Amino acid sequence: MKKMPVLLSTLLISAALAGCAEKEASSQPEEATAEPIDLQEEVDAYKEFAIEQMNEFVLETEKFTEAVKSGDMEKAKELYPLARMYFERSEPIAESFGDLDPRIDARLADIQEAGQGEENWSGYHKIEYGLWEENTTEGYAEVADQLLTDTKELRARVETVDVTPDLMVTGAVDLLNEVSTSKITGEEEIYSHTDLYDFQANVEGAEKIFRILEPEITEKDKALTENLETKFDALYALLDKHRTGENGFVSYEELTAEDTKQLSEAVNQLGEPLSQMGIIME
Amino acid sequence: MTSTDEKWLEKKISRRSMLKITGASAAGAAVLASGMGGVAKAFGFDILEDDATAQNKVRFYGKHQSGITTDTTTHVYFASLNVLVESQNELQELFKTWTPLAVRLMNGEQLEEMSQGVFTPPKDTGESIGLDASNLTITFGVGPSLFDNKKLGLGTKKPAELKELPHFPKDQIDDQYSGGDICIQACADDPQVAFHAVRNLVRAASGKVTLKWTQTGFTSMPKEKDKKATPRNLFAFKDGTVNPSPKNDTDMKEVVWVQPDDSQSWMTNGTYLVVRKIQMHLETWDRTSLKAQEDTFGRHRDSGAPIGKKNEFDEVDLDSKDTTGNPHISADSHMALARKVKDRILRRGFSYASGLIDETGAYDAGLLFISFQKNPQQFINIQNALGRADKLNEYITHRGSGVFACFPGVQKGSYIGEKLFNAF
Numbered sequence: 001m002k003k004m005p006v007l008l009s010t011l012l013i014s015a016a017l018a019g020c021a022e023k024e025a026s027s028q029p030e031e032a033t034a035e036p037i038d039l040q041e042e043v044d045a046y047k048e049f050a051i052e053q054m055n056e057f058v059l060e061t062e063k064f065t066e067a068v069k070s071g072d073m074e075k076a077k078e079l080y081p082l083a084r085m086y087f088e089r090s091e092p093i094a095e096s097f098g099d100l101d102p103r104i105d106a107r108l109a110d111i112q113e114a115g116q117g118e119e120n121w122s123g124y125h126k127i128e129y130g131l132w133e134e135n136t137t138e139g140y141a142e143v144a145d146q147l148l149t150d151t152k153e154l155r156a157r158v159e160t161v162d163v164t165p166d167l168m169v170t171g172a173v174d175l176l177n178e179v180s181t182s183k184i185t186g187e188e189e190i191y192s193h194t195d196l197y198d199f200q201a202n203v204e205g206a207e208k209i210f211r212i213l214e215p216e217i218t219e220k221d222k223a224l225t226e227n228l229e230t231k232f233d234a235l236y237a238l239l240d241k242h243r244t245g246e247n248g249f250v251s252y253e254e255l256t257a258e259d260t261k262q263l264s265e266a267v268n269q270l271g272e273p274l275s276q277m278g279i280i281m282e
Numbered sequence: 283m284t285s286t287d288e289k290w291l292e293k294k295i296s297r298r299s300m301l302k303i304t305g306a307s308a309a310g311a312a313v314l315a316s317g318m319g320g321v322a323k324a325f326g327f328d329i330l331e332d333d334a335t336a337q338n339k340v341r342f343y344g345k346h347q348s349g350i351t352t353d354t355t356t357h358v359y360f361a362s363l364n365v366l367v368e369s370q371n372e373l374q375e376l377f378k379t380w381t382p383l384a385v386r387l388m389n390g391e392q393l394e395e396m397s398q399g400v401f402t403p404p405k406d407t408g409e410s411i412g413l414d415a416s417n418l419t420i421t422f423g424v425g426p427s428l429f430d431n432k433k434l435g436l437g438t439k440k441p442a443e444l445k446e447l448p449h450f451p452k453d454q455i456d457d458q459y460s461g462g463d464i465c466i467q468a469c470a471d472d473p474q475v476a477f478h479a480v481r482n483l484v485r486a487a488s489g490k491v492t493l494k495w496t497q498t499g500f501t502s503m504p505k506e507k508d509k510k511a512t513p514r515n516l517f518a519f520k521d522g523t524v525n526p527s528p529k530n531d532t533d534m535k536e537v538v539w540v541q542p543d544d545s546q547s548w549m550t551n552g553t554y555l556v557v558r559k560i561q562m563h564l565e566t567w568d569r570t571s572l573k574a575q576e577d578t579f580g581r582h583r584d585s586g587a588p589i590g591k592k593n594e595f596d597e598v599d600l601d602s603k604d605t606t607g608n609p610h611i612s613a614d615s616h617m618a619l620a621r622k623v624k625d626r627i628l629r630r631g632f633s634y635a636s637g638l639i640d641e642t643g644a645y646d647a648g649l650l651f652i653s654f655q656k657n658p659q660q661f662i663n664i665q666n667a668l669g670r671a672d673k674l675n676e677y678i679t680h681r682g683s684g685v686f687a688c689f690p691g692v693q694k695g696s697y698i699g700e701k702l703f704n705a706f
Contacts, residue, residue: 265492272488278401
């Protein structure tokens with residue numbers, strides 16, 4: 001049985017206690033109805049989504065690493081931001097693996113922060129450095145091979161993740177927090193400046209979680225669903241202003257301070273109601 | 283308000299905050315007690331009461347808003363907001379949402395009695411837990427741009443005198459610290475309480491407003507013979523010696539409170555807030571001789587007395603001369619110029635110190651000048667009189683500016699700004 005709305009349960013119990021002695025009425029009746037709600041279907045749906053994204057991530061990473069190894073700079077640069085979007089969409093799952101996540105997605109700054117040197121740096125951002133900063137693919141074949149191996153391992157291990165409703169709700173908010181703290185500042189893609197691709201993917205990842213939980217949310221608070229719809233629309237509309245080509249975005253460097261402020265505010269305005277999705281577990 | 287908001291309010295409102303239904307009926311409001319017998323509601327918002335038992339508390343309800351003639355506190359957090367709402371109805375709802383929250387904040391209460399569900403963020407950001415009301419006041423005002431926003435349909439209610447301030451000589455106004463659709467002035471004797479108030483009001487209005495600029499400020503009143511003395515600004519001069527007394531009703535009616543027929547009817551018992559962010563060049567000031575400092579203001583630094591006199595409140599005589607026949611108070615001193623104008627204003631300023639100016643490494647410090655007047659023209663006349671001549675100009679730069687129409691006070695059963703929305 002799903003947990004009764006608190007208001008209703010309190011009412012019922014208050015009525016039941018109406019004839020009782022004072023001291024009994026002062027006990028805390030709300031706890032009595034607490035029972036975990038069943039969100040297995042939603043959890044399964046999300047896991048399925050994550051696996052789909054990971055399958056695509058492996059395929060696209062394969063194409064990307066092939067381009068790097070064959071020295072096709074142009075192709076590699078084109079594939080780089082698109083392949084990463086599959087990873088960014090399912091980041092709440094991908095980052096459950098503390099060892100694999102940095103091997104695939106660490107920035108040099110992260111490595112240095114952890115007290116390690118450049119020799120420990122691997123993954124997408126290392127190749128990003130080669131492509132945009134050094135303007136070469138030479139010497140990156142090994143990094144590319146390792147990246148593909150790590151990506152495949154990530155895909156295999158996703159099956160084992162214990163997805164919970166809490167992970168979903170927290171994950172959705174975390175995706176937006178990622179945007180607020182690193183994408184909006186251009187710190188994620190400091191060489192390629194393809195931050196808006198990651199931005200879009202993070203928001204899509206958060207929206208997916210909302211869509212899966214939407215019926216539950218609507219049941220508890222219809223206004224919250226409506227509010228979230230509006231705020232997602234507003235954020236996507238802002239992002240659309242910075243699209244270029246078929247499925248691309250302009251460089252982060254083209255954004256003005258006013259642009260990033262608008263985007264940042266739209267993220268915050270979405271984040272507040274998004275953090276209320278936890279009501280489905282109350 | 284979302285239904286979840288209503289739920290937590292209904293569930294956890296403290297009993298002492300509840301309104302007696304009879305009181306609200308007298309106000310002509312259609313009041314219904316909720317099913318829980320909890321919070322009284324009128325027009326779909328919650329009516330809470332001032333908590334007479336709260337420590338260091340200023341009343342929310344009254345003829346005038348708090349934070350204007352109530353005692354000056356030691357801290358301010360001033361916020362200017364732009365609205366994101368797209369209709370008058372939404373704007374009205376925003377002020378209805380804010381009203382009970384403001385009462386709670388000024389009671390020194392949290393926005394919820396205790397942390398509720400663990401899977402959602404707490405309703406109250408919580409940094410004021412354990413602190414009392416700290417004489418918190420929250421003053422709301424609306425800027426000219428709100429009336430120019432066509433979507434809100436308030437154009438015909440814009441008072442003629444509510445317009446952005448003109449450019450004054452030597453102004454270096456930066457849009458980054460200027461204007462705004464709504465202002466919230468939160469004053470308290472604790473900086474954390476003041477900040478908490480604005481933070482939570484803005485958070486409760488997520489998606490409806492956005493912060494345009496904010497400024498913290500502080501001031502300290504030394505005690506002299508158990509009485510609060512005039513505070514000093516960062517140049518060490520007493521600031522506000524000639525201020526009218528907020529305790530003097532006649533003066534306040536003359537200087538501060540809009541009287542019937544003065545303006546648009548909804549402004550009666552309201553006032554205008556002028557805010558100026560004035561950078562004070564501390565480095566240059568600190569290498570200025572005491573004599574030059576005193577000549578700049580026209581007063582002695584330590585006593586605050588007019589030059590040539592002994593005490594702060596001694597009569598100012600612009601004609602008095604020293605033994606060599608020169609006037610004690612030079613004609614281009616700040617005080618001499620200010621006294622040429624008949625207009626009066628009620629000043630309620632604060633100092634600020636906000637880190638450094640990036641380009642120069644100088645202190646970003648100065649005066650968060652706030653004044654209240656029944657017509658912004660009073661301020662404009664004074665500022666024009668200071669003009670280019672003011673000796674003080676060499677040491678200060680006006681960087682931010684704003685003018686806001688502050689609503690009259692809120693009666694129990696009503697909400698902030700109701701008169702604006704219901705004016706004809």
